Amino acid sequence: MTMMTGAEIVIRCLQEEKVEYVFGYPGGAVLHIYDALFKQDQIKHVLVRHEQAAVHAADGLARSTHKVGVALVTSGPGATNAVTGIATAYMDSIPVVVISGQVPNEYIGQDAFQECDTVGITRPCVKHNFLVNDVRNLALTIKKAFYIANSGRPGPVVIDIPKDVTAAKCRFEYPETVQMRSYNPVVKGHLGQIKKAVHLLLEAKRPMIYSGGGVILSNGSEQLTRLTRRLGFPITNTLMGLGAYPATDRQFLGMPGMHGTVEANLAMQHCDVLLAIGARFDDRVIGNPLNFASLPRRIIHVDIDPSSISKRVQVDVPIVGNVPDVLDEMLKLLDAGNAVPEAAALADWWRQIEEWRAKECMKYRRRKSVIMPQYVMEKLYEVTGGNAIVTSDVGQHQMWAAQYYKFDQPRRWLNSGGLGTMGVGLPYAMGAALAHPEMTVVCVTGEGSIQMCIQELSTAKQFRLPIKIINLNNRYLGMVRQWQEMFYGSRYSESYMDSLPDFVKLAEAYGHVGIRVERPEDVDAALKKAFIDHKDDLVFMDFITDQKANVFPMVAAGKGLADMILTEDL
Amino acid sequence: MRHIISILLENEAGALSRVAGLFSARAYNIETLTVAPTEDVSLSRLTIVTSGTDAVIEQITKQLNKLIDVIKVVDLSEAAHIERELMLIKVRAIGKDREEVKRLADIFRGHIVDVTESTYVIELAASGAKLDSFIQAIDPGLILETVRTGVCGIGRGERILKV
Numbered sequence: 001m002t003m004m005t006g007a008e009i010v011i012r013c014l015q016e017e018k019v020e021y022v023f024g025y026p027g028g029a030v031l032h033i034y035d036a037l038f039k040q041d042q043i044k045h046v047l048v049r050h051e052q053a054a055v056h057a058a059d060g061l062a063r064s065t066h067k068v069g070v071a072l073v074t075s076g077p078g079a080t081n082a083v084t085g086i087a088t089a090y091m092d093s094i095p096v097v098v099i100s101g102q103v104p105n106e107y108i109g110q111d112a113f114q115e116c117d118t119v120g121i122t123r124p125c126v127k128h129n130f131l132v133n134d135v136r137n138l139a140l141t142i143k144k145a146f147y148i149a150n151s152g153r154p155g156p157v158v159i160d161i162p163k164d165v166t167a168a169k170c171r172f173e174y175p176e177t178v179q180m181r182s183y184n185p186v187v188k189g190h191l192g193q194i195k196k197a198v199h200l201l202l203e204a205k206r207p208m209i210y211s212g213g214g215v216i217l218s219n220g221s222e223q224l225t226r227l228t229r230r231l232g233f234p235i236t237n238t239l240m241g242l243g244a245y246p247a248t249d250r251q252f253l254g255m256p257g258m259h260g261t262v263e264a265n266l267a268m269q270h271c272d273v274l275l276a277i278g279a280r281f282d283d284r285v286i287g288n289p290l291n292f293a294s295l296p297r298r299i300i301h302v303d304i305d306p307s308s309i310s311k312r313v314q315v316d317v318p319i320v321g322n323v324p325d326v327l328d329e330m331l332k333l334l335d336a337g338n339a340v341p342e343a344a345a346l347a348d349w350w351r352q353i354e355e356w357r358a359k360e361c362m363k364y365r366r367r368k369s370v371i372m373p374q375y376v377m378e379k380l381y382e383v384t385g386g387n388a389i390v391t392s393d394v395g396q397h398q399m400w401a402a403q404y405y406k407f408d409q410p411r412r413w414l415n416s417g418g419l420g421t422m423g424v425g426l427p428y429a430m431g432a433a434l435a436h437p438e439m440t441v442v443c444v445t446g447e448g449s450i451q452m453c454i455q456e457l458s459t460a461k462q463f464r465l466p467i468k469i470i471n472l473n474n475r476y477l478g479m480v481r482q483w484q485e486m487f488y489g490s491r492y493s494e495s496y497m498d499s500l501p502d503f504v505k506l507a508e509a510y511g512h513v514g515i516r517v518e519r520p521e522d523v524d525a526a527l528k529k530a531f532i533d534h535k536d537d538l539v540f541m542d543f544i545t546d547q548k549a550n551v552f553p554m555v556a557a558g559k560g561l562a563d564m565i566l567t568e569d570l
Numbered sequence: 571m572r573h574i575i576s577i578l579l580e581n582e583a584g585a586l587s588r589v590a591g592l593f594s595a596r597a598y599n600i601e602t603l604t605v606a607p608t609e610d611v612s613l614s615r616l617t618i619v620t621s622g623t624d625a626v627i628e629q630i631t632k633q634l635n636k637l638i639d640v641i642k643v644v645d646l647s648e649a650a651h652i653e654r655e656l657m658l659i660k661v662r663a664i665g666k667d668r669e670e671v672k673r674l675a676d677i678f679r680g681h682i683v684d685v686t687e688s689t690y691v692i693e694l695a696a697s698g699a700k701l702d703s704f705i706q707a708i709d710p711g712l713i714l715e716t717v718r719t720g721v722c723g724i725g726r727g728e729r730i731l732k733v
Binding site for chain 2: 120307
């Protein structure tokens with residue numbers, strides 16, 4: 001065994017973990033690590049322009065691949081800048097390992113230059129974190145970090161490494177596996193509970209399947225699709241779960257929740273048996289839990305995290321386990337019993353659902369003079385053939401993308417659902433574009449969100465990432481404006497975006513292609529120009545859209561799911 | 571309802587703050603918290619007295635179990651258990667109060683562990699409620715200082731919390 005420095009050990013461990021890209025930004029406390037990085041060419045480093053984007057990009061890579069994303073930042077401001085990225089990954093359970101430099105051990109606690117308590121600051125927004133005081137613990141800690149990040153309910157793990165540890169030497173040995181007495185995530189679901197669940201499903205008169213991000217994270221969409229088709233039940237996917245079940249399929253009712261479809265929300269509300277899979281009854285999904293609980297229904301909840309079960313809504317059949325494993329068991333039981341749900345009741349239920357669906361709640365009025373944002377999304381879906389990886393920022397554009405782009409496959413839709421972080425769209429697209437060079441990667445954004453990580457246009461140039469940015473530019477912080485219109489007497493307090501940059505010139509200044517689109521009739525041609533003529537370029541498309549378009553349907557905060565506000569256009 | 575939650579966790583730097591941080595982040599209530607290493611020094615035993623509805627206590631237990639450093643969690647108050655809290659109380663002991671305080675300490679099975687011309691320090695190990703009654707029983711004007719450890723507890727009989 002060879003003696004290696006801590007910095008060399010860090011890089012070697014990342015190689016052992018088959019890490020292809022590290023997103024980072026150098027600084028004093030990580031100089032040894034950057035030097036070790038320089039001396040090898042297996043791992044490629046992506047130099048971002050702000051540490052927040054390093055974590056977002058690593059997170060985007062993880063979301064689009066099921067691999068662990070890796071970010072490397074320096075101590076102090078490097079680490080604090082990374083916090084938004086870490087919290088974003090935490091809320092959506094994304095496996096990310098963030099390595100942060102720390103001041104040398106002997107300086108810790110002395111208010112040294114660029115010192116901060118990274119482990120303390122990140123503690124509430126990580127799955128776990130480590131401060132490595134001794135180089136002899138470094139390799140094992142990194143092994144544990146990767147294991148923790150991508151097992152059980154995934155999440156971000158921070159490893160804080162003092163500079164002297166990266167200089168110190170020790171023998172390198174990378175453990176093959178890791179055992180932790182305090183961490184043993186459950187995989188297999190309890191068979192008795194699964195039997196109970198299957199029994200309940202077969203008894204249901206008005207069944208509904210509601211699945212979330214957990215299905216995507218656990219690669220369970222194949223099992224979910226088989227089970228749903230086998231049962232013939234209606235299904236809804238949450239914002240985080242889009243793509244787990246093909247959106248173009250008839251059994252799919254669209255997204256539930258605050259901006260969900262009428263059919264999905266009413267089916268959630270009126271079903272008699274609800275099968276919740278890898279979802280957590282979030283406030284943006286079920287609205288007010290008291291209202292949701294006011295109608296009787298029996299709930300089966302499959303989740304790998306016991307604390308997600310019966311947290312907001314009391315559950316009748318809890319099943320703790322890994323989604324694909326549990327669904328496999330359910331399918332086995334169904335096949336063995338050759339069981340089918342009650343056909344007549346199910347047909348009645350579908351008739352009811354089709355009535356709701358016939359309301360066509362997603363309809364909007366086309367306008368001749370101004371581009372409707374929904375129209376851009378429909379056209380985007382058409383031009384990309386539904387085959388792109390789509391990232392979004394946070395706001396109205398995010399909801400329109402989720403509503404109008406039909407995701408037929410998992411890991412094609414990347415957005416910040418839990419924390420709702422504006423600025424993730426472009427870095428997510430960077431991570432996805434690096435991980436999938438063969439795919440079209442689109443970032444749907446708004447003029448507010450894009451400016452929160454606009455500096456990454458520079459990174460995208462450096463690494464020649466042909467991302468297509470769809471900027472739905474309505475000169476407003478649209479979602480804020482919508483709430484102000486609806487709930488604050490149209491007092492648009494600080495939601496108007498004045499003095500916007502010329503995005504075309506801005507894109508060009510960074511060395512990219514910029515296109516401004518102002519008329520509805522130009523949308524199609526502009527998209528084709530971007531996606532076909534400029535296939536290999538980053539194209540920033542600035543769509544000047546209707547200023548007053550709102551996202552509908554809408555369930556106001558604190559209201560029940562059946563209490564939907566529909567578009568005034570209908 | 572009042573619950574006594576007992577936790578075995580890795581005796582590592584920061585483990586305690588993960589538990590304490592969880593309680594504050596999720597707005598759970600901590601009445602008392604005690605922690606010390608066990609006979610196996612790689613483990614700490616932590617006892618928290620908290621209160622909440624059954625749903626809240628269930629969440630507390632689940633959230634604690636989710637912490638990577640936590641090995642086992644048990645709600646001691648679910649079954650027969652013993653709870654003890656240690657109090658050291660310094661009282662003014664002059665003249666006729668010297669006798670009176672001594673008598674009261676005896677009644678509560680306390681020990682006087684420090685004596686000066688004008689003060690006693692009394693050591694009392696009992697349930698929290700009993701310590702409260704001792705404080706109630708003694709003339710408040712005599713109390714100079716109190717310090718309490720918070721509750722620690724253990725299950726009765728074969729109920730054992732171990733790795």
